[in-house]
């Protein structure tokens with residue numbers, strides 16, 4: 341349908357929330373049957389847990405050789421170490437004014453400020469867009485770590501050596517992570533990296549389809565991801581688990597939610613109606629990691645809720661359900677759970693932004709009017 345045709349006014353002529361609507365083409369990710377990034381099944385990518393490898397694949401279209409991966413990781417690390425001081429000063433002032441502000445708001449503001457000072461704001465070529473995306477892949481985790489320092493009243497610490505997963509985990513916990521901790525954290529970044537036309541990615545594509553720039557697309561995407569029906573769910577999952585406290589209280593709590601017709605965070609998905617493959621993968625790893633540790637009771641509680649959600653609602657967990665538990669077990673504060681999702685999804689967002697710009701047509705759907713019938717204007721003096 342083109343802009344010049346009118347939509348039919350029947351209820352069947354639109355899909356609420358665009359459910360089931362194919363809104364474009366992509367070569368980046370497919371959810372048909374199983375989840376694949378550029379044709380590769382998610383399972384081996386997640387088990388390898390190498391975020392740089394996956395970010396390279398999403399952006400460049402092919403898996404990197406060892407040399408390509410090394411150079412790519414070095415470019416990301418350079419981005420992380422070269423945050424413009426004007427942006428840090430801006431965040432420092434905001435942290436002093438409101439240290440309890442959400443790190444998601446700090447990231448949204450920080451990326452916007454990066455866009456304002458970027459010398460490459462209007463790149464002309466595909467290569468320039470890739471370079472801009474690679475720089476952002478390093479700048480965004482460094483922004484997050486910087487904000488957490490500033491909000492705690494600390495000077496901004498240096499960006500550590502090593503892959504993004506290990507470096508970010510170290511910056512956010514203040515501890516040198518074990519190899520196992522860095523590995524499972526890397527796996528969560530891989531699982532969060534990309535997911536086709538989700539709300540935030542579609543937002544980013546819509547923004548750049550107007551001819552706007554990459555930073556503006558990412559700022560909009562961060563705003564979309566923040567909501568509890570999208571990325572914000574991973575923080576809510578832990579709030580819920582903490583509020584219930586123990587497995588013996590799960591039944592009463594869930595009955596209350598059902599009676600109040602409230603959604604249970606971490607369950608259900610717009611696309612996966614028979615379960616989210618990412619949740620299955622990470623759920624198994626999470627249980628393995630928690631065995632024999634202080635995190636084990638939380639896993640018992642999670643198991644109880646999962647069984648009851650399936651039994652009563654036929655709903656299975658999505659990725660946020662195990663990711664929140666993994667982050668909690670790694671000692672991360674809840675306020676950084678969704679920002680970590682941002683760090684990972686930067687790879688998918690920027691890949692989609694570049695794909696959209698490379699084959700652009702303005703995204704501009706139609707609406708079905710349901711307001712008052714045509715009526716005559718009455719001048720204000722006569723009302």
Ligand code: COA
Nearest residue numbers: 568569570573602603604605606607608609610653658660
């Ligand atoms: N808890 C309880 N009930 C849920 C639910 C949940 N997490 N998710 C869906 N449902 C129910 C809906 O209320 C609806 O019930 P109804 O038919 O009686 O009205 C039914 O399942 C169908 O859900 P629907 O609204 O069609 O799902 P959707 O595709 O529009 O929404 C989500 C998908 C993700 C927004 C939704 O499942 C949700 O809100 N989940 C919790 C938030 C979350 O975890 N988000 C992260 C997503 S990755």
